[in-house]
Amino acid sequence: MAGLTDRGTIPTVPGSSITTSTPEHGELASMMVHSIEVDPVCTGPYARPPKNGHFVVMDVSVKVAPQSTLSAAGNYHPSVSLRQGGFRAVDNDGNVTPGNDIIGNGYGCLPEEDTVPVDVNAGEKTSGKIIFDVPTAEGVIILPELLEPASDNNGWEWAYPAQ
Numbered sequence: 001m002a003g004l005t006d007r008g009t010i011p012t013v014p015g016s017s018i019t020t021s022t023p024e025h026g027e028l029a030s031m032m033v034h035s036i037e038v039d040p041v042c043t044g045p046y047a048r049p050p051k052n053g054h055f056v057v058m059d060v061s062v063k064v065a066p067q068s069t070l071s072a073a074g075n076y077h078p079s080v081s082l083r084q085g086g087f088r089a090v091d092n093d094g095n096v097t098p099g100n101d102i103i104g105n106g107y108g109c110l111p112e113e114d115t116v117p118v119d120v121n122a123g124e125k126t127s128g129k130i131i132f133d134v135p136t137a138e139g140v141i142i143l144p145e146l147l148e149p150a151s152d153n154n155g156w157e158w159a160y161p162a163q
Contacts, residue, residue, distance in 0.1 A: 007090070008154035009142055018156045020147040025073040027065060029080050029120075029147035034059040038137050038161045046108030052097065053135045055109055056089070056160045061127035062120045064147070070122050078122035080147050084132055090157075091139040104133025137161070 005011055012018060012033070019030040037057045062080055064070075070078045084106065089097040109131050116128035132141060137160075144155035 009157040010153050012156045022073050029064045031062045033158055036160045042109035044108045044110045048105040050133045051104035052133045054137045056132045058130045063125040064120050064122055067122040080120045082116050083118045088142040089134040091136040097134050102132050106131035106133040
């Protein structure tokens with residue numbers, strides 16, 4: 001597939017949608033990153049400094065097709081996970097901040113009402129912020145999968161700071 005990075009991911013920029021779809025059933029799930037901010041001012045009641053060095057905030061919106069569409073497409077896990085531990089951060093030298101390390105002290109940085117739920121289920125849509133605690137102020141955030149069925153790539157990536 002043309003346009004993939006060396007990691008096999010699709011480079012994506014804020015304002016572009018990513019989708020999982022099938023030819024027979026159309027769009028099953030979509031996500032748009034509206035903006036990316038590095039080292040925001042934390043306004044949450046439990047704010048602590050970053051454990052790993054820097055906070056990166058993605059402002060996103062997500063939409064999941066109705067259960068009937070997902071079932072017809074053979075999808076038996078009808079939710080999009082927005083858990084930080086499902087993402088990866090990779091710095092400009094190729095160093096990975098995987099899974100739970102990417103959560104760090106991000107939880108308390110923003111008020112809970114500003115963040116997205118960790119799972120978006122069939123027939124739901126939401127918008128809000130996801131916050132990551134990463135070691136460097138430059139790199140990429142990678143989402144390996146939006147919703148099953150898996151794509152023919154290793155996910156999508158967004159550069160931070162946004163290019």
